[in-house]
Amino acid sequence: MMQPFRMASREDREGDTLIQISTAPRKVTVGEGYCTIIAGPCAVECKESYIDMAVFLKAAGAHILRGGLFKPRTSPYSFKGLGGPGINIIKEAREITGLPVVTEIMDVRDLDILYDSIDILQVGSRNMQNFSLLEELSKLDKPILLKRGLSATIEEWLLAAEYVLNGGNEKVILCERGIRTFEPYTRNTVDIGAVPLIKRLSHLPIIVDPSHATGKWHMVTPIAKAAIAAGADGVMVEVHQNPDYALSDGKQSLTPDNFRGMLRQVTDIACLEGKIVI
Numbered sequence: 001m002m003q004p005f006r007m008a009s010r011e012d013r014e015g016d017t018l019i020q021i022s023t024a025p026r027k028v029t030v031g032e033g034y035c036t037i038i039a040g041p042c043a044v045e046c047k048e049s050y051i052d053m054a055v056f057l058k059a060a061g062a063h064i065l066r067g068g069l070f071k072p073r074t075s076p077y078s079f080k081g082l083g084g085p086g087i088n089i090i091k092e093a094r095e096i097t098g099l100p101v102v103t104e105i106m107d108v109r110d111l112d113i114l115y116d117s118i119d120i121l122q123v124g125s126r127n128m129q130n131f132s133l134l135e136e137l138s139k140l141d142k143p144i145l146l147k148r149g150l151s152a153t154i155e156e157w158l159l160a161a162e163y164v165l166n167g168g169n170e171k172v173i174l175c176e177r178g179i180r181t182f183e184p185y186t187r188n189t190v191d192i193g194a195v196p197l198i199k200r201l202s203h204l205p206i207i208v209d210p211s212h213a214t215g216k217w218h219m220v221t222p223i224a225k226a227a228i229a230a231g232a233d234g235v236m237v238e239v240h241q242n243p244d245y246a247l248s249d250g251k252q253s254l255t256p257d258n259f260r261g262m263l264r265q266v267t268d269i270a271c272l273e274g275k276i277v278i
């Protein structure tokens with residue numbers, strides 16, 4: 001039986017999709033056999049703190065920087081990111097560190113601002129089924145980090161990936177970030193089982209975001225370890241110099257020290273799994 005997500009399915013292709021993130025001088029590969037660490041604050045808040053964090057993360061061993069400019073917030077009164085003007089901060093961090101960067105795109109009208117300076121465009125949970133956005137992104141030659149919708153089934157998620165693949169963009173990285181359940185102690189319920197399932201169904205890389213998946217900083221390291229042990233190709237975590245004062249998602253942000261500890265433990269597991277941690 002053919003899967004409804006034909007191009008994302010393993011039936012369509014032999015082997016796993018490896019995505020090269022092209023930013024000189026450092027090459028980053030995302031996919032089977034690698035363990036990619038994406039890290040940074042939830043949102044870019046100000047130039048000084050973002051650049052300092054970027055420099056720290058590079059020295060600590062992160063492969064890709066994150067930082068939101070356009071933040072999808074539940075309340076319109078919450079900090080919604082610096083928006084377009086913040087792009088120069090990310091650009092500078094990318095230049096100084098040589099690390100590729102990922103940020104969320106909520107609206108195709110922001111493509112002009114983001115395209116040249118951003119290496120991976122993130123489609124957030126709330127936009128996983130924004131089909132017109134997916135169709136626009138499918139026309140690009142740029143990797144897309146596609147987060148799982150808050151209440152999306154695996155099939156719906158893979159069909160969202162299919163929109164991007166079908167339009168001609170084969171560079172899709174899936175990101176499990178927890179789903180909404182009846183459990184209120186955690187922000188979401190992390191679906192680690194999605195990792196081996198996706199690996200069986202699809203050739204696309206899959207990473208896990210233990211920060212949004214749990215909403216609690218003390219759960220980030222254990223879930224990051226579980227993700228890699230379950231076969232994920234990497235993790236994306238939020239890190240902040242001073243989580244208590246973060247403008248968004250402080251409760252789930254690691255301090256720099258905690259990030260170092262997380263990376264050490266995740267690297268040990270990745271090595272046991274035979275993955276390359278570049």
Ligand code: PEP
Binds near residue numbers: 123126
């Ligand atoms: C994010 O990673 O910045 C984010 C908003 O995550 P999600 O879409 O998973 O809630």
Ligand code: MN
Binds near residue numbers: 042043212238248249
């Ligand atoms: Mn966040």
